[in-house]
Amino acid sequence: MDRKDWMGLLARAPADILADLWDGLGLSPAYRWLRAPEVGGVMVQGRAGGTGAPFNLGEMTVTRCALTLADGAVGHAYVQGRDKRQAEQAALVDALMQGPEAGRVRGGLLEPLAAQMQARDSTRAAKAAATKVEFFTLVRGDD
Amino acid sequence: MYVAVKGGERAIENAHAWLAEERRGDPAVPELSVAQIREQMALAVNRVMAEGSLYDPDLAALAIKQARGDLIEAVFLIRAYRTTLPRFGSSLPVETAQMRCDRRISATFKDAPGGQVLGPTFDYTHRLLDFKLAAEGDVAPAPQAAPQAGPVPHITDFLNRDGLIQTEEQSEEAPPDLTRQPLEFPANRALRLQSLTRGDEGFVLGLAYSTQRGYARNHAFVGELRIGRVAVEMEVPELGFAIQIGEVELTECETVNQFSGSKTEPAQFTRGYGLVFGQTERKAISMALVDRALRWRELGEDNLGAAAQDEEFVLSHCDNIQATGFLEHIKLPHYVDFQSELELVRRLRAEAEAAREAAE
Numbered sequence: 001m002d003r004k005d006w007m008g009l010l011a012r013a014p015a016d017i018l019a020d021l022w023d024g025l026g027l028s029p030a031y032r033w034l035r036a037p038e039v040g041g042v043m044v045q046g047r048a049g050g051t052g053a054p055f056n057l058g059e060m061t062v063t064r065c066a067l068t069l070a071d072g073a074v075g076h077a078y079v080q081g082r083d084k085r086q087a088e089q090a091a092l093v094d095a096l097m098q099g100p101e102a103g104r105v106r107g108g109l110l111e112p113l114a115a116q117m118q119a120r121d122s123t124r125a126a127k128a129a130a131t132k133v134e135f136f137t138l139v140r141g142d143d
Numbered sequence: 144m145y146v147a148v149k150g151g152e153r154a155i156e157n158a159h160a161w162l163a164e165e166r167r168g169d170p171a172v173p174e175l176s177v178a179q180i181r182e183q184m185a186l187a188v189n190r191v192m193a194e195g196s197l198y199d200p201d202l203a204a205l206a207i208k209q210a211r212g213d214l215i216e217a218v219f220l221i222r223a224y225r226t227t228l229p230r231f232g233s234s235l236p237v238e239t240a241q242m243r244c245d246r247r248i249s250a251t252f253k254d255a256p257g258g259q260v261l262g263p264t265f266d267y268t269h270r271l272l273d274f275k276l277a278a279e280g281d282v283a284p285a286p287q288a289a290p291q292a293g294p295v296p297h298i299t300d301f302l303n304r305d306g307l308i309q310t311e312e313q314s315e316e317a318p319p320d321l322t323r324q325p326l327e328f329p330a331n332r333a334l335r336l337q338s339l340t341r342g343d344e345g346f347v348l349g350l351a352y353s354t355q356r357g358y359a360r361n362h363a364f365v366g367e368l369r370i371g372r373v374a375v376e377m378e379v380p381e382l383g384f385a386i387q388i389g390e391v392e393l394t395e396c397e398t399v400n401q402f403s404g405s406k407t408e409p410a411q412f413t414r415g416y417g418l419v420f421g422q423t424e425r426k427a428i429s430m431a432l433v434d435r436a437l438r439w440r441e442l443g444e445d446n447l448g449a450a451a452q453d454e455e456f457v458l459s460h461c462d463n464i465q466a467t468g469f470l471e472h473i474k475l476p477h478y479v480d481f482q483s484e485l486e487l488v489r490r491l492r493a494e495a496e497a498a499r500e501a502a503e
Contacts (some may be wrong), residue, residue, distance in 0.1 A: 004385075004387075008374070040230065044233075046418045047310035048312075049238065049414050050418075051311050053332070055332070058197060061198070062231055080375075082199070123274070129288040131262055132258045
């Protein structure tokens with residue numbers, strides 16, 4: 001899991017699951033805000049016909065922040081929604097992943113978070129698969 | 144004579160207090176939570192996100208609660224909130240070919256790779272009221288089967304290989320944004336698609352239906368309809384690379400339309416496209432039909448004078464917030480306007496009366 005992967009995971013994570021895992025880590029590093037959490041919008045683009053020229057589909061809410069730990073590591077977060085606490089925890093995770101606590105954060109937070117989200121996706125995919133149509137051909141008469 | 148008046152503060156305050164009480168309804172009935180609306184009125188939430196043009200299910204649910212279930216009022220609240228948000232940037236275009244599909248059907252190819260996946264649909268229900276829902280009760284978990292691996296390809300890709308369907312124009316040009324620049328005509332397709340995806344579902348549905356009934360008929364098949372979740376990525380300047388900033392549920396509809404060829408083009412199928420926030424199937428199909436009708440000029444078709452072909456008519460009237468804003472303002476005080484009209488009518492009548500008396 002590289003930085004791009006964990007930032008994406010943290011952006012999509014349900015805030016309550018992230019909060020529980022963060023509390024479970026028992027880390028409370030000192031930090032300073034570089035950019036306090038801020039709620040804003042991002043314009044989501046689609047493509048005409050799914051493959052053609054881009055167009056503006058509509059906005060989504062995003063919360064971002066940046067902070068620095070005492071050792072100088074800088075953590076960034078862009079998370080979906082308006083939860084400033086989630087953004088703060090995501091930025092702390094991002095910063096810690098660049099230092100000596102990386103192993104603990106990976107094993108105690110990122111991997112279980114990825115597993116939970118994977119399980120959620122798999123359950124939906126399994127329900128979708130159960131609604132797949134199996135066609136059968138009726139025997140036709142000879143005349 | 145113009146007389147400035149003011150007043151009504153107490154009446155307005157009391158009206159709003161009564162509104163709050165009526166919104167709550169009978170206090171003996173438990174109050175709805177925002178989470179209940181988000182989870183159990185999900186399709187209303189999706190419509191408010193799509194037409195409010197802001198993907199945030201909690202905010203849309205709150206707006207529905209505040210608006211007492213008036214979805215256009217809820218869209219209005221979301222649009223107003225949206226204007227207060229700083230814009231962090233634009234995402235990369237979402238890759239709908241990578242969608243994790245809950246539903247994916249084709250009306251044109253029975254044996255499409257990836258199969259016909261119905262998802263949680265109202266189709267094939269009998270539309271009989273289910274009185275069991277009037278009582279509280281647990282719901283049995285939905286059956287599961289082995290999920291299929293990998294992304295599901297778009298069905299139009301298969302037609303594309305044989306050149307039987309028109310290819311989408313490739314471009315990476317930054318699209319116009321009608322939330323930033325006023326609408327101008329002629330509009331390009333990107334602007335039309337933005338306008339339609341946030342347009343009123345009823346209006347877009349009505350126009351789409353008009354094309355099916357023969358006003359600029361373009362006989363559409365649903366080549367593919369898919370509903371599911373896609374990741375949203377954005378370039379973040381301070382990082383120097385793109386990251387996922389979230390995931391949105393989308394409904395995508397690709398229509399395959401008859402096209403008998405023109406002076407310059409051989410006969411081939413053409414496309415209409417719908418892409419809408421949330422599970423919003425009726426809207427996405429409607430959008431695709433209207434998109435196709437509006438493409439008459441680039442496809443060298445005749446302008447038959449149908450409403451669905453007139454981009455100025457469609458784009459200027461599909462926004463329900465603009466429409467309801469102008470429509471509803473006429474109920475607000477127009478005392479002075481009306482007084483001048485009244486005086487005019489009285490003068491005209493007096494003049495006519497005087498002219499008749501003079502003639503006698």
